[in-house]
Amino acid sequence: MPAIKDVAQRAGVSVATVSRVLNQHPSVRADTRERVLAAVADLGYRPNAVARSLRTDQTRALGLVISDVLNPFFTELARSVEDAARDLGYSVVIGNADERPELQDHHVRTLMDRRIDGLLISPTDGGSPMMLDAARTGTPMVFVDRWIEDESLASVPVVRTDGRDAIRDLVAHLHALGHRRLAIIAGPAATTTGRERVDAFRAALREFGLTLDDGHIGQGDFQADSGRRVTARFLDLPRPPDAIFAADNLMALGAMDEIRARGLRVPGDIALAAFDDIPWFVHTDPPITAIAQPTGELGHAAVRALVDLVEGRPAESVTLSARLVTRRSCGEPEGSKP
Amino acid sequence: MPAIKDVAQRAGVSVATVSRVLNQHPSVRADTRERVLAAVADLGYRPNAVARSLRTDQTRALGLVISDVLNPFFTELARSVEDAARDLGYSVVIGNADERPELQDHHVRTLMDRRIDGLLISPTDGGSPMMLDAARTGTPMVFVDRWIEDESLASVPVVRTDGRDAIRDLVAHLHALGHRRLAIIAGPAATTTGRERVDAFRAALREFGLTLDDGHIGQGDFQADSGRRVTARFLDLPRPPDAIFAADNLMALGAMDEIRARGLRVPGDIALAAFDDIPWFVHTDPPITAIAQPTGELGHAAVRALVDLVEGRPAESVTLSARLVTRRSCGEPEGSKP
DNA sequence: ATCCTCCGTGTAATCGATTCCACGAGGAGG
DNA sequence: CCTCCTCGTGGAATCGATTACACGGAGGAT
Structure with a gap:
C-alpha cells in the first residue's frame, strides 16, 4: 500500500507538496498539481486515515x-x-x-x-x-x-x-372503546424512557378518572422475553387487565406470544398497543395500534x-x-x- | 487526555518502560510495574489506539x-x-x-x-x-x-x-397442499443469492413435474417496494399464480401489503412463503411459512x-x-x- | 580479580501524514 | 541596479505509540 512519500518520489516533489495538493491548499502551481494527481492515480494512492488522525487529532x-x-x-x-x-x-x-x-x-x-x-x-x-x-x-x-x-x-x-400527548391520545382511544382496566409493561426504571412512559400513562389515566393499579405495572427490560413474562403475570391476576400497553415493540411481541399461547384473542379478550411503530404492525393479527416516533x-x-x-x-x-x-x-x- | 509521556513522567520512568508494562512485556521489575500502573490509574490514562495502529500497522x-x-x-x-x-x-x-x-x-x-x-x-x-x-x-x-x-x-x-434443500422442501409442501401455479419474487440477478434461489426453485418445480413460467418470475431488489410491484404484476395476470415465494423477508412484506390492498386473502386466495425467517412471521396474519437460515x-x-x-x-x-x-x-x- | 552474561531500563528511529518556517527565484517599485 | 514581496516549494518537527539497540550494574564462572 503506497504512502505519501511514494507519491512524492514518483511526482518528483516533496511530501509537503503532495499533502498540499491532497488538501487543496491554494499555493501549488497548476502543473505541479497535475503531476502529483497523476502519480496518485498511477499508484492508486489513498491517504492513510490513521496517520492523518494522529496528526490532526480528529x-x-x-x-x-x-x-x-x-x-x-x-x-x-x-x-x-x-x-x-x-x-x-x-x-x-x-x-x-x-x-x-x-x-x-x-x-x-x-x-x-x-x-x-x-x-x-x-x-x-x-x-x-x-x-x-x-x-x-x-x-x-x-x-x-x-x-x-x-x-x-x-x-x-x-x-x-x-410521547406524552400520544400516550394521552392512546388512553383516550382505549377509554372510548370501553377499556377500563389498563395495564402497562414498563421499560427499565433506570432509563428515562422507561419511567417517562409510565408517568405519562398514569397521568392520562387520571385524566379519565382511572387509576393505575400497582399490579398493573409490570417491570420489563425492553426485550421480548420480559413482555411475555409480564403478560403472563397480568393474565394470572384474579381480575386481569382488559388492555395492555407495551412500552416498546419487542415487549409487545412478547405479549402477543403469551396471549396467543393461552388461546386468548386480541382485541376480543384483551387489547394491545405498543410504543414504537414498525412496518410489521400492519400485518400482524390483528394489526397493532402503536405510537410512532419520527x-x-x-x-x-x-x-x-x-x-x-x-x-x-x-x-x-x-x-x-x-x-x-x-x-x-x-x-x-x-x-x-x- | 494524557499521553504515554505523562504517565512516564509521573512514574519516573521512560515511555519505553510504560509501553512495556502496558503490553505485558516480561522484563520489567515488579516494583517498577507497580509504579507505572499506579500512574496509569491516577491519570486515567488510556492508550491512543490511533497512534498504536499507525505504529503496529493493525x-x-x-x-x-x-x-x-x-x-x-x-x-x-x-x-x-x-x-x-x-x-x-x-x-x-x-x-x-x-x-x-x-x-x-x-x-x-x-x-x-x-x-x-x-x-x-x-x-x-x-x-x-x-x-x-x-x-x-x-x-x-x-x-x-x-x-x-x-x-x-x-x-x-x-x-x-x-437453501437448495429447504427450497425443495418448500415446493414439496406447496405441491402437497395443491398449489400448481407457483411464482417467485427473485432478488437482483447480480447477486448470487438472487440467482441461486431462482435456480433452486426452478429445479424443485421440475422435480414435481411443474415448470416456472417466465411470467412467474418477478425481478425484485430485496426491498419491500419491489415485492409490492412484482406481486401487483402477478395478480394482474390473466391466470395469476396460486402461490408466491419471496426471496427475502422484505419482499414478502411488500407482497402481503399488495395482496391485502386488493382484498385478497392468504392462503385462501393465494399462498405466500419467504426466504429468511424473522420473529414477526409468527404473528402475521396468517403466520408465514419461511426458510430459516442459521x-x-x-x-x-x-x-x-x-x-x-x-x-x-x-x-x-x-x-x-x-x-x-x-x-x-x-x-x-x-x-x-x- | 577479570571477564562474560543477563537483567532492567533508556535512547532514538519509526509508522504516515500535516504544517510551520525558511529559502530561492522572479517581478515590481524606487 | 538594489531592495522588498510574493509565490511555490522543500526541510523538518510533530502527533503517540512500539521496539531494536545500547548501556550500566550485578552476579557467576574461571
Missing part, C-alpha cells in the same frame, strides 16, 4: 452506542444517523449494548480509545463510569432517545421524542447537534413529538362499528 | 459491509458478527450499502482508508472497483451470505447458507474465517444449510385437516 468518525440493534426502532435510528453523518462527511461506528450496562461501557471505552470525534448515546442504565468520564473530559456527546438525569451531565444535549428526524437532529458540538458550535436539545397510529388491536375503530 | 477492527441494515436478517447477522468479533478482541465497523453499489463502494473505500484489518462483505452487485482492488492488494476478505463469481476473487472464502452461526463462522486470514492462518469457505419452517400461509398443515 478522526471524522462518530460513535453511536445503542441499546439493542435487534430492536427495529434502533436499527432505523442507526440507519438515519449514518445517513445524516455521511452527508456531513463523518463515518459512524456503532456499538450495540444489548441493554447490558457492562457492554455499553465496553463500547464507550473502545470508541474513546479510537478517539472518535463525538459520541451519540442512548444509555441503557443510570450512567456508567466511562460515560461520566467521557462527558467530564469534554468529549462532544449527545443523548438520543433516552438520557441520564445527572447534574454532571446537565450540559449534554438530549434529542428525543416526547425516527428519521430523530437521527438527523441528533447528528446535527453532535456535529455542531464537534465543530465548536453550540448545540441545543431537541424534542420531537410522537403520534398515535390506530389500528385494530384495541377494538374496532370508532367510525366503523356496524 | 487496527484490531473488522469492516462489515451489508446490503441493508433494515432487513432483519442482516441486522441479526451484524449482531452475531459483532459478538464473535468482540470475543476475539476485534471491533466491528458496519457500513450499510442499502442495496446501492455506489454506497457499497463508498463504505469499502472508507473502511480501507481507516486501515481495518479485514473486510466482511455481502456484496450488493457484481463486484465494484474498490472491492476488486481490496482483494487484489491482499486485504483479508471474506464474503458472507452472497459472493461474487469472478476468477480474481476465487481465493476469497465464502460463508453462506445453501444466522448466528453464519456470523460466527464468517468472523472465524476472517480472523484466521487476518492472523495469517488459512481460511476455508463454509456452507451451512437452511431449513423450512412451515406455518399457515400456504394452507393448513397436512396433519390438521378435518
